[in-house]
Amino acid sequence: MASIKEIQDEIVDEFSMFEDWMQRYEYMIDLGKSLPMIDNQFKTDDYIIKGCQSKVWVHADMTDGEIAFTADSDAIITKGIIAILIRAFSGQPPQAIIDADTSFIDEIGLKDHLSPTRANGLVSMIKQIKLYAVAYQTQLN
Amino acid sequence: MLDVKKIREDFPILKREVNGNPLIYFDNAATSQTPQVVIDAIVDYYSNYNANIHRGVHSLSQEATDAYEEARIKIQKHFNAAKPYEIILTAGTTHAINLVAHGFASILKEGEEILVSALEHHSNIVPWQMLCEKTGAILKVIPQTESGELDMDAFAKALSPNLKLVFVNHVSNALGTINPIEHIIKEAHKVGATVLIDGAQATPHIKPDVQALDADFYVCSAHKICGPTGVGILYGKEEWLTKLPPYQGGGEMIDQVSFEKTTYAGLPHKFEAGTPNICGGIATGAGLDYMNAIGFDNIARYEDELLQYGTEKLLEIEGLKIYGTSAHKTAVISFNVGNIHPYDIGTILDKLGIAVRTGHHCAQPIMEYYKIPGTVRASFSFYNTKEEIDTFVAGLKRAVTMLS
Numbered sequence: 001m002a003s004i005k006e007i008q009d010e011i012v013d014e015f016s017m018f019e020d021w022m023q024r025y026e027y028m029i030d031l032g033k034s035l036p037m038i039d040n041q042f043k044t045d046d047y048i049i050k051g052c053q054s055k056v057w058v059h060a061d062m063t064d065g066e067i068a069f070t071a072d073s074d075a076i077i078t079k080g081i082i083a084i085l086i087r088a089f090s091g092q093p094p095q096a097i098i099d100a101d102t103s104f105i106d107e108i109g110l111k112d113h114l115s116p117t118r119a120n121g122l123v124s125m126i127k128q129i130k131l132y133a134v135a136y137q138t139q140l141n
Numbered sequence: 142m143l144d145v146k147k148i149r150e151d152f153p154i155l156k157r158e159v160n161g162n163p164l165i166y167f168d169n170a171a172t173s174q175t176p177q178v179v180i181d182a183i184v185d186y187y188s189n190y191n192a193n194i195h196r197g198v199h200s201l202s203q204e205a206t207d208a209y210e211e212a213r214i215k216i217q218k219h220f221n222a223a224k225p226y227e228i229i230l231t232a233g234t235t236h237a238i239n240l241v242a243h244g245f246a247s248i249l250k251e252g253e254e255i256l257v258s259a260l261e262h263h264s265n266i267v268p269w270q271m272l273c274e275k276t277g278a279i280l281k282v283i284p285q286t287e288s289g290e291l292d293m294d295a296f297a298k299a300l301s302p303n304l305k306l307v308f309v310n311h312v313s314n315a316l317g318t319i320n321p322i323e324h325i326i327k328e329a330h331k332v333g334a335t336v337l338i339d340g341a342q343a344t345p346h347i348k349p350d351v352q353a354l355d356a357d358f359y360v361c362s363a364h365k366i367c368g369p370t371g372v373g374i375l376y377g378k379e380e381w382l383t384k385l386p387p388y389q390g391g392g393e394m395i396d397q398v399s400f401e402k403t404t405y406a407g408l409p410h411k412f413e414a415g416t417p418n419i420c421g422g423i424a425t426g427a428g429l430d431y432m433n434a435i436g437f438d439n440i441a442r443y444e445d446e447l448l449q450y451g452t453e454k455l456l457e458i459e460g461l462k463i464y465g466t467s468a469h470k471t472a473v474i475s476f477n478v479g480n481i482h483p484y485d486i487g488t489i490l491d492k493l494g495i496a497v498r499t500g501h502h503c504a505q506p507i508m509e510y511y512k513i514p515g516t517v518r519a520s521f522s523f524y525n526t527k528e529e530i531d532t533f534v535a536g537l538k539r540a541v542t543m544l545s
Contacts, residue, residue, distance in 0.1 A: 021160070021492050022492075022543070025488075025489065025492070025543065029543060029544065053500050054482055054484045054485075054514070055514070074514060075484045076481075076482065076485050077484070077485045077488050077489075078484065078485075
Protein backbone atom coordinates (compact mmCIF):
# COMPACT_ATOMS: atom_id res chain seq x y z
CA MET A 1 0.00 0.00 0.00
CA ALA A 2 1.32 3.40 -0.94
CA SER A 3 1.72 5.93 1.83
CA ILE A 4 -0.68 8.84 2.28
CA LYS A 5 1.95 11.22 0.94
CA GLU A 6 2.47 9.10 -2.18
CA ILE A 7 -1.24 8.94 -2.87
CA GLN A 8 -1.60 12.67 -2.34
CA ASP A 9 1.24 13.30 -4.82
CA GLU A 10 -0.51 11.05 -7.29
CA ILE A 11 -3.74 13.06 -6.92
CA VAL A 12 -1.83 16.33 -7.33
CA ASP A 13 -0.26 14.93 -10.52
CA GLU A 14 -3.64 13.99 -11.93
CA PHE A 15 -5.10 17.40 -11.21
CA SER A 16 -2.12 19.21 -12.72
CA MET A 17 -3.08 17.82 -16.12
CA PHE A 18 -6.26 19.87 -16.20
CA GLU A 19 -6.15 23.20 -17.92
CA ASP A 20 -9.13 24.90 -16.34
CA TRP A 21 -11.59 24.69 -13.51
CA MET A 22 -14.26 23.09 -15.71
CA GLN A 23 -12.11 20.04 -16.32
CA ARG A 24 -11.19 19.87 -12.64
CA TYR A 25 -14.81 19.98 -11.59
CA GLU A 26 -15.88 17.48 -14.24
CA TYR A 27 -13.22 15.12 -12.91
CA MET A 28 -14.41 15.66 -9.34
CA ILE A 29 -17.98 14.97 -10.39
CA ASP A 30 -16.76 11.69 -11.96
CA LEU A 31 -14.90 10.84 -8.78
CA GLY A 32 -18.07 11.56 -6.84
CA LYS A 33 -19.91 8.98 -8.88
CA SER A 34 -17.30 6.34 -7.99
CA LEU A 35 -17.28 7.07 -4.26
CA PRO A 36 -17.24 3.92 -2.11
CA MET A 37 -20.83 4.00 -1.01
CA ILE A 38 -21.64 3.94 2.63
CA ASP A 39 -23.92 1.15 3.82
CA ASN A 40 -27.48 2.46 4.18
CA GLN A 41 -27.58 1.61 7.88
CA PHE A 42 -24.92 4.31 8.44
CA LYS A 43 -26.78 7.02 6.55
CA THR A 44 -28.28 8.33 9.74
CA ASP A 45 -27.83 11.46 11.81
CA ASP A 46 -25.26 9.63 13.95
CA TYR A 47 -22.86 9.59 11.01
CA ILE A 48 -23.72 12.98 9.52
CA ILE A 49 -21.08 15.68 9.39
CA LYS A 50 -22.29 19.02 10.69
CA GLY A 51 -21.34 22.24 8.99
CA CYS A 52 -22.09 21.16 5.45
CA GLN A 53 -24.77 22.73 3.30
CA SER A 54 -25.12 19.35 1.66
CA LYS A 55 -25.53 16.24 3.76
CA VAL A 56 -22.40 14.16 4.26
CA TRP A 57 -22.21 10.82 6.01
CA VAL A 58 -18.90 9.15 6.81
CA HIS A 59 -18.34 5.75 8.36
CA ALA A 60 -15.07 4.08 9.30
CA ASP A 61 -14.14 0.47 10.04
CA MET A 62 -10.79 -0.91 11.13
CA THR A 63 -9.50 -4.28 9.95
CA ASP A 64 -5.94 -5.48 10.65
CA GLY A 65 -4.91 -2.06 11.86
CA GLU A 66 -6.10 -0.21 8.75
CA ILE A 67 -9.10 2.08 8.53
CA ALA A 68 -11.51 1.83 5.63
CA PHE A 69 -13.76 4.83 5.05
CA THR A 70 -17.07 4.84 3.23
CA ALA A 71 -19.20 7.93 2.67
CA ASP A 72 -22.02 9.53 0.78
CA SER A 73 -23.47 12.96 0.14
CA ASP A 74 -26.59 14.32 -1.51
CA ALA A 75 -24.49 16.79 -3.53
CA ILE A 76 -22.24 15.48 -6.28
CA ILE A 77 -19.38 17.99 -5.95
CA THR A 78 -19.26 17.28 -2.24
CA LYS A 79 -19.12 13.59 -3.10
CA GLY A 80 -16.17 14.30 -5.37
CA ILE A 81 -14.34 16.14 -2.63
CA ILE A 82 -14.91 13.37 -0.15
CA ALA A 83 -13.88 10.74 -2.74
CA ILE A 84 -10.53 12.52 -2.96
CA LEU A 85 -10.18 12.50 0.83
CA ILE A 86 -11.10 8.84 1.09
CA ARG A 87 -8.62 7.93 -1.63
CA ALA A 88 -5.93 9.73 0.34
CA PHE A 89 -6.77 8.32 3.76
CA SER A 90 -8.58 4.99 3.35
CA GLY A 91 -6.62 1.77 3.96
CA GLN A 92 -4.11 3.51 6.20
CA PRO A 93 -3.18 2.89 9.83
CA PRO A 94 -4.75 5.38 12.26
CA GLN A 95 -1.46 7.00 13.31
CA ALA A 96 -0.57 7.78 9.69
CA ILE A 97 -3.96 9.45 9.25
CA ILE A 98 -3.54 11.46 12.44
CA ASP A 99 -0.10 12.66 11.32
CA ALA A 100 -1.06 13.32 7.70
CA ASP A 101 -0.64 16.74 6.19
CA THR A 102 -3.57 18.07 4.11
CA SER A 103 -1.84 20.77 2.09
CA PHE A 104 -2.38 18.76 -1.11
CA ILE A 105 -5.90 20.26 -1.10
CA ASP A 106 -4.33 23.65 -1.93
CA GLU A 107 -2.25 22.13 -4.67
CA ILE A 108 -5.21 20.65 -6.53
CA GLY A 109 -6.94 24.02 -6.65
CA LEU A 110 -9.55 23.38 -4.00
CA LYS A 111 -8.11 25.85 -1.58
CA ASP A 112 -11.22 28.00 -1.65
CA HIS A 113 -13.17 25.05 -0.30
CA LEU A 114 -10.95 25.02 2.77
CA SER A 115 -12.13 28.37 4.06
CA PRO A 116 -14.32 27.87 7.10
CA THR A 117 -17.01 30.04 5.53
CA ARG A 118 -17.51 27.58 2.70
CA ALA A 119 -20.65 25.69 3.29
CA ASN A 120 -19.40 22.36 1.98
CA GLY A 121 -17.60 21.67 5.21
CA LEU A 122 -14.38 20.26 3.77
CA VAL A 123 -12.75 21.27 7.02
CA SER A 124 -15.37 19.33 8.97
CA MET A 125 -14.83 16.27 6.76
CA ILE A 126 -11.08 16.26 7.39
CA LYS A 127 -11.72 16.72 11.07
CA GLN A 128 -14.16 13.80 11.13
CA ILE A 129 -11.71 11.52 9.32
CA LYS A 130 -8.98 12.45 11.80
CA LEU A 131 -11.35 11.94 14.73
CA TYR A 132 -12.10 8.41 13.54
CA ALA A 133 -8.37 7.78 13.34
CA VAL A 134 -7.85 9.08 16.87
CA ALA A 135 -10.65 6.84 18.14
CA TYR A 136 -9.21 3.73 16.48
CA GLN A 137 -5.69 4.60 17.58
CA THR A 138 -6.89 4.53 21.19
CA GLN A 139 -8.18 0.99 20.58
CA LEU A 140 -4.74 -0.07 19.33
CA ASN A 141 -2.90 1.39 22.30
CA MET B 142 -38.02 54.13 -17.31
CA LEU B 143 -34.82 53.52 -15.43
CA ASP B 144 -31.49 54.36 -16.96
CA VAL B 145 -29.93 51.12 -15.74
CA LYS B 146 -26.66 51.74 -17.52
CA LYS B 147 -26.26 54.98 -15.62
CA ILE B 148 -27.41 53.42 -12.35
CA ARG B 149 -24.79 50.67 -12.67
CA GLU B 150 -22.12 53.35 -12.77
CA ASP B 151 -23.14 54.27 -9.22
CA PHE B 152 -22.07 50.86 -7.88
CA PRO B 153 -18.28 50.36 -7.92
CA ILE B 154 -18.55 46.67 -7.04
CA LEU B 155 -20.41 45.90 -10.26
CA LYS B 156 -17.18 46.59 -12.16
CA ARG B 157 -15.27 43.75 -10.55
CA GLU B 158 -14.59 40.27 -11.82
CA VAL B 159 -15.12 37.02 -9.96
CA ASN B 160 -13.19 33.93 -11.00
CA GLY B 161 -12.21 35.66 -14.22
CA ASN B 162 -15.75 36.63 -15.21
CA PRO B 163 -17.64 39.90 -14.80
CA LEU B 164 -19.62 39.69 -11.55
CA ILE B 165 -23.32 38.99 -11.91
CA TYR B 166 -24.81 39.69 -8.52
CA PHE B 167 -28.12 37.91 -8.02
CA ASP B 168 -28.00 37.61 -4.24
CA ASN B 169 -29.77 40.87 -3.57
CA ALA B 170 -32.25 39.33 -1.15
CA ALA B 171 -29.30 38.59 1.13
CA THR B 172 -27.76 42.04 0.86
CA SER B 173 -27.91 44.86 -1.64
CA GLN B 174 -24.81 46.44 -3.10
CA THR B 175 -23.69 49.87 -1.98
CA PRO B 176 -23.82 52.95 -4.21
CA GLN B 177 -20.92 55.42 -4.24
CA VAL B 178 -22.99 58.10 -2.46
CA VAL B 179 -23.37 55.82 0.57
CA ILE B 180 -19.67 54.92 0.53
CA ASP B 181 -18.96 58.65 0.32
CA ALA B 182 -21.21 59.35 3.31
CA ILE B 183 -19.24 56.81 5.35
CA VAL B 184 -15.89 58.27 4.27
CA ASP B 185 -17.14 61.81 4.87
CA TYR B 186 -18.23 60.96 8.40
CA TYR B 187 -14.89 59.43 9.42
CA SER B 188 -12.88 62.03 7.52
CA ASN B 189 -14.67 65.13 8.73
CA TYR B 190 -16.95 64.88 11.75
CA ASN B 191 -16.43 61.61 13.61
CA ALA B 192 -17.51 62.28 17.21
CA ASN B 193 -19.71 60.81 19.88
CA ILE B 194 -23.20 62.19 19.79
CA HIS B 195 -25.86 63.66 22.07
CA ARG B 196 -23.46 64.69 24.83
CA GLY B 197 -20.61 66.73 23.53
CA VAL B 198 -20.78 70.52 23.49
CA HIS B 199 -18.05 70.74 20.89
CA SER B 200 -18.75 71.37 17.23
CA LEU B 201 -17.87 67.94 15.87
CA SER B 202 -20.25 66.31 18.31
CA GLN B 203 -22.97 68.76 17.32
CA GLU B 204 -22.45 68.07 13.63
CA ALA B 205 -22.48 64.32 14.15
CA THR B 206 -25.59 64.56 16.33
CA ASP B 207 -27.36 66.68 13.74
CA ALA B 208 -26.46 64.29 10.90
CA TYR B 209 -27.55 61.25 12.90
CA GLU B 210 -30.86 62.81 13.90
CA GLU B 211 -31.42 64.05 10.35
CA ALA B 212 -31.02 60.46 9.21
CA ARG B 213 -33.68 59.43 11.72
CA ILE B 214 -36.03 62.03 10.22
CA LYS B 215 -35.28 60.78 6.70
CA ILE B 216 -36.20 57.29 7.85
CA GLN B 217 -39.31 58.59 9.59
CA LYS B 218 -40.44 60.34 6.42
CA HIS B 219 -39.65 57.34 4.27
CA PHE B 220 -41.87 55.08 6.36
CA ASN B 221 -44.34 57.86 7.11
CA ALA B 222 -44.03 57.34 10.86
CA ALA B 223 -45.93 59.94 12.90
CA LYS B 224 -42.92 60.93 15.04
CA PRO B 225 -39.12 60.76 14.56
CA TYR B 226 -38.74 59.05 17.94
CA GLU B 227 -40.89 56.18 16.75
CA ILE B 228 -37.84 55.18 14.71
CA ILE B 229 -35.29 53.20 16.74
CA LEU B 230 -31.97 52.37 15.16
CA THR B 231 -30.80 48.87 16.04
CA ALA B 232 -28.01 46.56 14.92
CA GLY B 233 -30.26 44.84 12.38
CA THR B 234 -33.66 43.24 11.81
CA THR B 235 -32.85 40.31 14.09
CA HIS B 236 -31.82 42.70 16.85
CA ALA B 237 -35.03 44.72 16.37
CA ILE B 238 -37.20 41.59 16.59
CA ASN B 239 -35.38 40.47 19.73
CA LEU B 240 -35.88 43.90 21.27
CA VAL B 241 -39.64 43.62 20.81
CA ALA B 242 -39.77 39.97 21.89
CA HIS B 243 -37.80 40.82 25.03
CA GLY B 244 -40.23 43.62 25.81
CA PHE B 245 -43.23 41.33 25.53
CA ALA B 246 -41.79 38.92 28.08
CA SER B 247 -43.18 41.19 30.81
CA ILE B 248 -46.52 41.70 29.05
CA LEU B 249 -47.52 38.21 27.86
CA LYS B 250 -49.20 35.78 30.22
CA GLU B 251 -49.23 32.02 30.32
CA GLY B 252 -51.66 30.46 27.87
CA GLU B 253 -51.91 33.54 25.65
CA GLU B 254 -51.17 32.99 21.99
CA ILE B 255 -48.57 34.19 19.51
CA LEU B 256 -49.17 33.60 15.81
CA VAL B 257 -46.31 33.43 13.30
CA SER B 258 -46.45 32.59 9.62
CA ALA B 259 -44.96 29.43 8.13
CA LEU B 260 -43.01 31.62 5.71
CA GLU B 261 -40.81 33.17 8.37
CA HIS B 262 -37.06 33.55 8.46
CA HIS B 263 -35.53 31.78 11.46
CA SER B 264 -34.91 35.20 13.01
CA ASN B 265 -38.67 35.63 13.25
CA ILE B 266 -39.32 32.17 14.71
CA VAL B 267 -36.62 31.61 17.31
CA PRO B 268 -37.13 34.81 19.40
CA TRP B 269 -40.84 33.95 19.76
CA GLN B 270 -40.08 30.39 20.76
CA MET B 271 -37.76 31.77 23.42
CA LEU B 272 -40.47 34.20 24.48
CA CYS B 273 -42.97 31.33 24.78
CA GLU B 274 -40.53 29.34 26.90
CA LYS B 275 -40.13 32.32 29.19
CA THR B 276 -43.81 33.25 29.53
CA GLY B 277 -45.73 30.02 28.95
CA ALA B 278 -47.43 31.60 25.93
CA ILE B 279 -48.36 29.31 23.04
CA LEU B 280 -46.81 29.61 19.58
CA LYS B 281 -49.20 28.96 16.68
CA VAL B 282 -48.42 28.91 12.98
CA ILE B 283 -50.27 30.19 9.90
CA PRO B 284 -49.60 27.38 7.39
CA GLN B 285 -48.55 27.95 3.78
CA THR B 286 -50.09 26.73 0.55
CA GLU B 287 -48.38 24.95 -2.36
CA SER B 288 -47.90 28.25 -4.22
CA GLY B 289 -46.04 29.66 -1.23
CA GLU B 290 -48.83 31.91 0.02
CA LEU B 291 -50.26 32.07 3.51
CA ASP B 292 -53.35 29.97 4.15
CA MET B 293 -55.73 32.81 4.94
CA ASP B 294 -58.59 30.52 5.98
CA ALA B 295 -56.32 29.06 8.63
CA PHE B 296 -55.38 32.60 9.63
CA ALA B 297 -59.05 33.52 10.08
CA LYS B 298 -59.57 30.46 12.27
CA ALA B 299 -56.59 31.34 14.44
CA LEU B 300 -58.08 34.69 15.42
CA SER B 301 -59.36 34.68 18.98
CA PRO B 302 -59.42 37.00 21.99
CA ASN B 303 -56.59 34.87 23.37
CA LEU B 304 -54.34 35.92 20.49
CA LYS B 305 -51.98 38.67 21.67
CA LEU B 306 -49.25 38.90 19.05
CA VAL B 307 -48.96 38.31 15.32
CA PHE B 308 -45.63 38.21 13.45
CA VAL B 309 -45.56 38.04 9.70
CA ASN B 310 -43.01 39.00 7.11
CA HIS B 311 -44.13 41.50 4.52
CA VAL B 312 -42.27 39.45 1.90
CA SER B 313 -40.96 35.89 2.30
CA ASN B 314 -37.18 35.77 1.96
CA ALA B 315 -37.07 32.24 0.61
CA LEU B 316 -39.89 32.54 -1.93
CA GLY B 317 -40.51 36.25 -2.53
CA THR B 318 -44.24 36.06 -1.77
CA ILE B 319 -45.77 39.42 -0.84
CA ASN B 320 -48.07 38.68 2.08
CA PRO B 321 -51.42 40.49 2.52
CA ILE B 322 -50.28 42.37 5.61
CA GLU B 323 -52.97 45.10 5.41
CA HIS B 324 -55.63 42.42 5.84
CA ILE B 325 -53.64 40.58 8.52
CA ILE B 326 -53.10 43.76 10.55
CA LYS B 327 -56.77 44.76 10.28
CA GLU B 328 -58.10 41.36 11.31
CA ALA B 329 -55.56 40.91 14.12
CA HIS B 330 -56.47 44.31 15.53
CA LYS B 331 -60.15 43.34 15.60
CA VAL B 332 -59.34 40.70 18.24
CA GLY B 333 -56.98 43.06 20.06
CA ALA B 334 -53.70 41.48 18.93
CA THR B 335 -50.52 43.45 18.32
CA VAL B 336 -48.78 43.04 14.96
CA LEU B 337 -45.08 43.11 14.09
CA ILE B 338 -44.18 43.10 10.42
CA ASP B 339 -40.73 41.97 9.28
CA GLY B 340 -40.07 44.16 6.29
CA ALA B 341 -36.47 43.08 5.63
CA GLN B 342 -37.34 41.61 2.23
CA ALA B 343 -40.07 44.07 1.33
CA THR B 344 -38.27 47.38 1.87
CA PRO B 345 -35.87 47.00 -1.12
CA HIS B 346 -38.92 46.99 -3.40
CA ILE B 347 -41.83 48.62 -1.56
CA LYS B 348 -42.11 51.90 0.33
CA PRO B 349 -44.33 50.99 3.26
CA ASP B 350 -46.58 53.57 4.92
CA VAL B 351 -46.66 52.37 8.52
CA GLN B 352 -49.56 54.66 9.45
CA ALA B 353 -51.73 53.60 6.52
CA LEU B 354 -50.87 49.97 7.30
CA ASP B 355 -51.57 50.64 10.98
CA ALA B 356 -48.65 48.32 11.85
CA ASP B 357 -47.74 48.28 15.54
CA PHE B 358 -44.13 47.44 14.71
CA TYR B 359 -42.30 47.33 11.41
CA VAL B 360 -38.65 46.23 11.21
CA CYS B 361 -36.05 46.06 8.45
CA SER B 362 -32.31 46.16 7.72
CA ALA B 363 -30.31 48.99 6.17
CA HIS B 364 -27.98 46.65 4.26
CA LYS B 365 -30.81 45.48 2.01
CA ILE B 366 -31.75 49.04 1.03
CA CYS B 367 -28.38 50.23 -0.26
CA GLY B 368 -27.20 51.07 3.24
CA PRO B 369 -24.42 49.65 5.41
CA THR B 370 -24.43 46.40 7.39
CA GLY B 371 -24.99 46.55 11.13
CA VAL B 372 -27.99 48.88 11.11
CA GLY B 373 -31.59 47.87 11.62
CA ILE B 374 -34.69 50.00 11.66
CA LEU B 375 -37.40 49.45 14.23
CA TYR B 376 -40.60 51.40 13.81
CA GLY B 377 -42.95 51.14 16.76
CA LYS B 378 -46.08 53.08 17.58
CA GLU B 379 -45.33 55.55 20.36
CA GLU B 380 -47.76 53.87 22.75
CA TRP B 381 -46.01 50.53 22.30
CA LEU B 382 -42.49 51.87 22.57
CA THR B 383 -43.51 53.66 25.75
CA LYS B 384 -45.03 50.48 27.16
CA LEU B 385 -42.09 48.18 26.38
CA PRO B 386 -39.26 48.05 28.93
CA PRO B 387 -35.71 48.91 27.76
CA TYR B 388 -33.79 46.07 26.09
CA GLN B 389 -30.27 46.89 27.19
CA GLY B 390 -28.92 49.02 30.01
CA GLY B 391 -26.11 51.49 29.54
CA GLY B 392 -25.24 55.02 28.62
CA GLU B 393 -27.52 57.11 26.38
CA MET B 394 -30.62 55.27 27.61
CA ILE B 395 -30.75 56.81 31.08
CA ASP B 396 -32.24 59.96 32.53
CA GLN B 397 -31.06 59.91 36.17
CA VAL B 398 -28.85 57.29 37.72
CA SER B 399 -28.25 56.62 41.38
CA PHE B 400 -27.54 53.34 43.11
CA GLU B 401 -31.09 53.31 44.42
CA LYS B 402 -32.94 53.98 41.21
CA THR B 403 -32.42 54.82 37.57
CA THR B 404 -35.00 56.57 35.46
CA TYR B 405 -34.89 55.93 31.75
CA ALA B 406 -34.49 58.41 28.99
CA GLY B 407 -37.40 59.13 26.70
CA LEU B 408 -37.83 57.75 23.20
CA PRO B 409 -35.86 56.91 21.12
CA HIS B 410 -32.88 56.90 23.50
CA LYS B 411 -34.49 54.40 25.87
CA PHE B 412 -33.80 51.73 23.23
CA GLU B 413 -30.45 53.01 21.98
CA ALA B 414 -28.15 52.18 24.88
CA GLY B 415 -24.47 52.97 24.45
CA THR B 416 -22.85 54.76 21.54
CA PRO B 417 -24.98 53.94 18.52
CA ASN B 418 -23.72 53.09 15.04
CA ILE B 419 -23.53 56.80 14.21
CA CYS B 420 -21.88 56.44 10.83
CA GLY B 421 -24.19 53.54 9.96
CA GLY B 422 -27.28 55.57 10.78
CA ILE B 423 -26.12 58.48 8.65
CA ALA B 424 -25.23 56.16 5.76
CA THR B 425 -28.66 54.51 6.05
CA GLY B 426 -30.22 57.91 5.41
CA ALA B 427 -27.96 58.36 2.37
CA GLY B 428 -29.07 54.96 1.03
CA LEU B 429 -32.74 55.87 1.36
CA ASP B 430 -32.10 59.22 -0.35
CA TYR B 431 -30.45 57.37 -3.21
CA MET B 432 -33.32 54.92 -3.66
CA ASN B 433 -35.98 57.61 -3.31
CA ALA B 434 -34.27 59.70 -6.00
CA ILE B 435 -34.69 56.75 -8.37
CA GLY B 436 -38.21 56.22 -7.07
CA PHE B 437 -39.71 53.10 -5.56
CA ASP B 438 -42.43 52.94 -8.20
CA ASN B 439 -39.77 52.89 -10.91
CA ILE B 440 -37.77 50.31 -8.98
CA ALA B 441 -40.78 48.02 -8.45
CA ARG B 442 -41.87 48.28 -12.08
CA TYR B 443 -38.41 47.47 -13.44
CA GLU B 444 -37.75 44.65 -11.00
CA ASP B 445 -41.10 43.15 -11.90
CA GLU B 446 -40.01 43.17 -15.55
CA LEU B 447 -36.83 41.32 -14.55
CA LEU B 448 -38.90 38.84 -12.54
CA GLN B 449 -41.20 38.09 -15.49
CA TYR B 450 -38.28 37.81 -17.91
CA GLY B 451 -36.21 35.63 -15.57
CA THR B 452 -39.16 33.37 -14.80
CA GLU B 453 -39.90 32.81 -18.50
CA LYS B 454 -36.26 32.11 -19.35
CA LEU B 455 -35.73 29.74 -16.44
CA LEU B 456 -38.87 27.75 -17.18
CA GLU B 457 -37.37 26.92 -20.60
CA ILE B 458 -34.92 24.64 -18.77
CA GLU B 459 -36.18 21.10 -18.61
CA GLY B 460 -36.87 19.81 -15.13
CA LEU B 461 -36.68 23.24 -13.52
CA LYS B 462 -39.22 23.81 -10.78
CA ILE B 463 -39.90 27.21 -9.21
CA TYR B 464 -40.93 27.33 -5.56
CA GLY B 465 -43.15 30.26 -4.72
CA THR B 466 -45.51 30.92 -7.61
CA SER B 467 -47.76 33.55 -6.09
CA ALA B 468 -49.00 36.28 -8.42
CA HIS B 469 -47.77 38.74 -5.77
CA LYS B 470 -44.00 38.39 -5.64
CA THR B 471 -40.89 40.49 -5.44
CA ALA B 472 -38.03 39.76 -7.86
CA VAL B 473 -37.00 36.51 -6.20
CA ILE B 474 -36.89 33.15 -7.99
CA SER B 475 -36.30 30.10 -5.83
CA PHE B 476 -35.83 26.91 -7.84
CA ASN B 477 -34.32 23.47 -8.29
CA VAL B 478 -33.44 21.55 -11.43
CA GLY B 479 -34.39 17.87 -11.32
CA ASN B 480 -32.62 16.16 -8.46
CA ILE B 481 -29.47 18.25 -8.67
CA HIS B 482 -28.44 19.56 -5.29
CA PRO B 483 -28.69 23.37 -5.08
CA TYR B 484 -25.21 23.49 -3.59
CA ASP B 485 -23.75 21.89 -6.76
CA ILE B 486 -25.46 24.44 -9.00
CA GLY B 487 -24.34 27.33 -6.78
CA THR B 488 -20.73 26.11 -6.87
CA ILE B 489 -20.58 25.95 -10.66
CA LEU B 490 -22.36 29.31 -11.06
CA ASP B 491 -19.83 30.87 -8.69
CA LYS B 492 -17.04 29.65 -10.94
CA LEU B 493 -18.77 31.56 -13.73
CA GLY B 494 -18.86 34.74 -11.65
CA ILE B 495 -22.58 34.46 -10.86
CA ALA B 496 -23.59 34.99 -7.23
CA VAL B 497 -26.79 33.23 -6.16
CA ARG B 498 -27.90 31.90 -2.82
CA THR B 499 -28.21 28.19 -2.19
CA GLY B 500 -29.55 26.31 0.79
CA HIS B 501 -32.52 26.61 3.07
CA HIS B 502 -32.36 30.45 3.25
CA CYS B 503 -32.85 30.33 7.02
CA ALA B 504 -36.39 29.12 6.39
CA GLN B 505 -36.20 25.39 7.12
CA PRO B 506 -39.96 25.02 7.72
CA ILE B 507 -40.58 26.04 4.09
CA MET B 508 -38.04 23.48 2.83
CA GLU B 509 -39.68 20.90 5.06
CA TYR B 510 -43.04 21.72 3.47
CA TYR B 511 -41.71 21.07 -0.04
CA LYS B 512 -39.56 18.12 1.15
CA ILE B 513 -36.40 19.56 -0.40
CA PRO B 514 -32.94 20.18 1.09
CA GLY B 515 -32.96 23.74 -0.19
CA THR B 516 -33.22 25.77 -3.36
CA VAL B 517 -31.14 27.95 -5.62
CA ARG B 518 -32.36 31.50 -5.15
CA ALA B 519 -31.75 34.25 -7.69
CA SER B 520 -32.90 37.66 -6.52
CA PHE B 521 -32.78 40.71 -8.74
CA SER B 522 -32.30 44.37 -8.01
CA PHE B 523 -32.85 47.53 -10.02
CA TYR B 524 -29.19 47.54 -11.11
CA ASN B 525 -29.45 44.10 -12.73
CA THR B 526 -30.17 43.64 -16.43
CA LYS B 527 -31.89 41.23 -18.79
CA GLU B 528 -28.49 40.56 -20.36
CA GLU B 529 -27.26 39.36 -16.98
CA ILE B 530 -30.26 37.06 -16.76
CA ASP B 531 -29.36 35.64 -20.19
CA THR B 532 -25.78 34.96 -19.03
CA PHE B 533 -27.11 33.41 -15.83
CA VAL B 534 -29.50 31.11 -17.70
CA ALA B 535 -26.72 30.05 -20.08
CA GLY B 536 -24.46 29.36 -17.08
CA LEU B 537 -27.19 27.41 -15.40
CA LYS B 538 -27.64 25.25 -18.50
CA ARG B 539 -23.90 24.59 -18.50
CA ALA B 540 -24.03 23.62 -14.81
CA VAL B 541 -26.98 21.30 -15.39
CA THR B 542 -25.13 19.54 -18.23
CA MET B 543 -22.05 19.09 -16.05
CA LEU B 544 -24.02 17.83 -13.09
CA SER B 545 -26.51 15.52 -14.80
